[in-house]
Each structure stands twice: as C-alpha cells, then as structure tokens.
Amino acid sequence: MTIKSTPTTANAMRPDMPFIVTVSKCIELCHNLVSFTCTAPALLPFVMTKFVDSKNQKPRLSEVKLEAMTLNLAEATQLAKLQGLRHLTLEAPSRGMLDQLSKWVGNNKEQLTSLSISNSIDLTSELLGYSLAHVSNLKSLSINNCLSITHRDLLRLLNRYPQHALESLALTIYTSTLQADALWPELVSLKNLTIYVRQCGKQDLNPTVISVLGCVPNAALESLTLRNIDRVDTDKSVLDKAIKDHKMTLRKFNLISFMLTADQVKTVCMELKELRQFAVYITMHPALATALSKAKKLATLIDTQSATGHASRDPNLDSRSVRKLFQKCVGLKTVKITGRTYTAEWLEKSGSKKELKITLQRLRQPFVILSEGSNGKWEL
Structure with a gap:
C-alpha cells in the first residue's frame, strides 16, 4: 500500500x-x-x-x-x-x-x-x-543528506560494527578528505555503492570520492552510482579508479550530473567487460553511438538528463537518433529518455536478414533511477 x-x-x-x-x-x-x-x-x-x-x-x-x-x-x-x-x-x-x-x-x-x-x-x-x-x-544501508553525519563518520561506524557484511551502501560526500582514514573499513562484501556529492564552495571533492572508492578495491562491485548536485565534468582520476578496480565485475554504472566526453564513454565501454546498464548524459554527438558500441553486453542505456533537472543546451535524442543507436549497438535492448522508453527487438526475416522493431512507451512522469541490490532499493 x-x-x-x-x-x-x-x-x-x-x-x-x-x-x-x-x-x-x-x-x-x-x-x-x-x-x-x-x-x-x-x-x-x-x-x-x-x-x-x-x-x-x-x-x-x-x-x-x-x-x-x-x-x-x-x-x-x-x-x-x-x-x-x-x-x-x-x-x-x-x-x-x-x-x-x-x-x-x-x-x-x-x-x-x-x-x-x-x-x-x-x-x-x-x-x-x-x-x-x-x-x-x-545488508543494506543508505544515509543520504543527513548533514550531521559526514562520510568519514559513517565509514568509521561501519568499521566499529564489523558484523554487518554490507552488500549495498549509499552515503553523501560534502566535506573533503584527501586520503582514506585509518579507521575506515574494507567493505569486501559490497556489491552496490552509491555516492552523492554535494559540492560546497570551490573545494575539490574528487580526491574524496577516490578515497571512498578506496574502501572497496577488493569487492566484487556490481553497481556504482555517482551523483553530483551540480553538473560537472568527470575527473579522469575518478573514472580511472572505478575502472581499474572493478573492470571485470561492474554491471551497472550510473553517472548523474557527471559529464563524459565521447572518448571517456569509449573508455568505459571498452574497459568494463560486464557492463549491462549505463546511465550517462546523452547528446546527439555522432561519436557517441560508436563509443557505446564498444560495450558488447550493454542492454540498457539511460539518459541522466531526465534525472538531474538541469536545462540542456544540447538537443535531446529523437526517434531517428535512437534508431541509429539500436542499429549501431546490436545488443542494446532499452533506451530511457525523459518521459519515453524505447525497446528494441530484432525480428527474423527470410534468409539471414533481421528487421529492427522499436516500441515506444510514453510515461506520464519522468522515470527515476533506482540504486538496488539484493537487499536494498532506493530512489536517486
């Protein structure tokens, strides 16, 4: 109910x-x-x-x-x-x-x-x-936008109570930390990690994000979500850290308000061998489809423009552009854009030819991205 x-x-x-x-x-x-x-x-x-x-x-x-x-x-x-x-x-x-x-x-x-x-x-x-x-x-803990608890406090608490073999964790970063705290745990059981970034002033929080990722270098992370309250360019060191530690296990990679270049998208799609879902800011850049085609197992593509609330100077994907994406990325099954969900199906025809059938579902409300695990689910 x-x-x-x-x-x-x-x-x-x-x-x-x-x-x-x-x-x-x-x-x-x-x-x-x-x-x-x-x-x-x-x-x-x-x-x-x-x-x-x-x-x-x-x-x-x-x-x-x-x-x-x-x-x-x-x-x-x-x-x-x-x-x-x-x-x-x-x-x-x-x-x-x-x-x-x-x-x-x-x-x-x-x-x-x-x-x-x-x-x-x-x-x-x-x-x-x-x-x-x-x-x-x-198994699942989410502490979001609770300003009396810093990410440092939360991670120290988890180190104090090691009986919790967390599989899903969501936390908020709004203070800078240049390196991992000695009292932080190594979350080896973690499968799903969500990091909310609230930029305060001009301080650089990228080293802080990297230090938090340092808690899960040996975890078989399947889902990673980074969400910034303001639209920013994605720092190369953050991207390199995520890819280096989880290139063989990461299935869902959601970057909300983090902008990627076409080259960065290509790097993600080439390096993350198990990538099934990719949430990223999508434009009609002609190089994007080529970059996305490098992810051989990618099934779901989400336009995070609908999750940020920011106005865009770039044109949204139209039906023609979505069709080109499906044709270029043959494994892609679903593309989600504000108020619209496109689903692709390749139908057998005579001989060896296949015909692409695309269905469109219009949503009354914009969809929400869910961070989820076997024991936890929350809206982003």
Whole structure:
C-alpha cells in the first residue's frame, strides 16, 4: 500500500477526515499487508494506530517507508513497537522518531536487513551508532543528506560494527578528505555503492570520492552510482579508479550530473567487460553511438538528463537518433529518455536478414533511477 499525498481541509495541516476514515478502513481490511509507504506526513499520526493495535496486527508486514517529520515522541514510541520488519526507510524523520530509532531497530534486530534514512539534520553518528549496535546482520544501508553525519563518520561506524557484511551502501560526500582514514573499513562484501556529492564552495571533492572508492578495491562491485548536485565534468582520476578496480565485475554504472566526453564513454565501454546498464548524459554527438558500441553486453542505456533537472543546451535524442543507436549497438535492448522508453527487438526475416522493431512507451512522469541490490532499493 502506497499513500503519496492526501486531500486537505481549510486547515492545510489536517487531512480530509473522510479520507482518513477510508484509509484507516483499508488498512484494517488488509490483514496480509506486506509493504506500507506513506509520504504524506500529515496523515501518518492518524493511521499509525492501525498498525500497533493488537486487533490490527499485520503479521506479514516486512517493509515500511515513512515521511515521519510530524511524529512526536509519544507517537514514535508507539510506532517503534512494530516488529517483523526487513526493510525500514525514514525520510525527514522527526527528533522524536530518531530518539526511538534504536528501540525500533532493536525490536527487529533478527529480521532487519535494510535501513535507509534521508533528509535529517538531527541524525548524529551517536544515534546511528546505537541503532547499528542493536541489529545483527544489516545488508543494506543508505544515509543520504543527513548533514550531521559526514562520510568519514559513517565509514568509521561501519568499521566499529564489523558484523554487518554490507552488500549495498549509499552515503553523501560534502566535506573533503584527501586520503582514506585509518579507521575506515574494507567493505569486501559490497556489491552496490552509491555516492552523492554535494559540492560546497570551490573545494575539490574528487580526491574524496577516490578515497571512498578506496574502501572497496577488493569487492566484487556490481553497481556504482555517482551523483553530483551540480553538473560537472568527470575527473579522469575518478573514472580511472572505478575502472581499474572493478573492470571485470561492474554491471551497472550510473553517472548523474557527471559529464563524459565521447572518448571517456569509449573508455568505459571498452574497459568494463560486464557492463549491462549505463546511465550517462546523452547528446546527439555522432561519436557517441560508436563509443557505446564498444560495450558488447550493454542492454540498457539511460539518459541522466531526465534525472538531474538541469536545462540542456544540447538537443535531446529523437526517434531517428535512437534508431541509429539500436542499429549501431546490436545488443542494446532499452533506451530511457525523459518521459519515453524505447525497446528494441530484432525480428527474423527470410534468409539471414533481421528487421529492427522499436516500441515506444510514453510515461506520464519522468522515470527515476533506482540504486538496488539484493537487499536494498532506493530512489536517486
């Protein structure tokens, strides 16, 4: 069940009462509810009792995603009684919710494998450390845009609690670090890494990105996502580091707001032997198709222009350009552009000839890029 928004009354902070009654009744009827998402913070205090009442327990509920900025301490205390969760995601959690975080995690310590917290100025390394100490085998951790925790603090915490053999990790860089910290762990089990870069002033954060990548040189990394809040050119040293350490394992490489030249695209496609998905800023440059054709296993190409929100001076790919891409890159199956998804299929014809059939799906909303692993998934 997913609730993204609610109709409101004249008092904009209070949801429409008939809507509250309807949602509450739906929750009561869904005895086998498996997943619940509520990003309408004004509604949450009115429906949370439907989960914690003894008469309305949801024995199969394993995934909860909440925008919990409105919960006070008493409400958060009640919500922390929920047990049996495997995936917990909190967006903009209130201070009361964070005070109960370690208790909530402790109540699910045997089952919880994925924890994601974003957009909080109150989450500190101490609060997060208490929570990590209470859970026994976390596989996926995402801490994004929590400005009281630097990437250095987070990595030190992971070194302190080595029982977590993380497979998926997302963190934010906004302070510079020239070299890896001696107290950082070597994350040998990691398969999926997402690094958000928030440029502060004119400081160069490329050495910091490289130092974080230094935590996974021996990991069989399958997915790497780098996202900058501003559009920047991709530093050669960052690209070289990613390719050198993971050229035989990396299957998904997402570069959002990181600009690549045609030569850099060619290098990525030639060196990453297992590349299946490539998210990059796409233009109609004639050399791009030739560069992309070097990736023999590439199946999905994503235009990150739709994920950045930046205006572009370059023309978008049109249907004719997409057809040329499919013809040049014979293994390519899907091209995703803002509001459009193109899918290619090669049909057998008489003799040895094949005919290219392209289908177009128009989306009402721009797609989102997901960073995902076997135990974690979050939007970028």
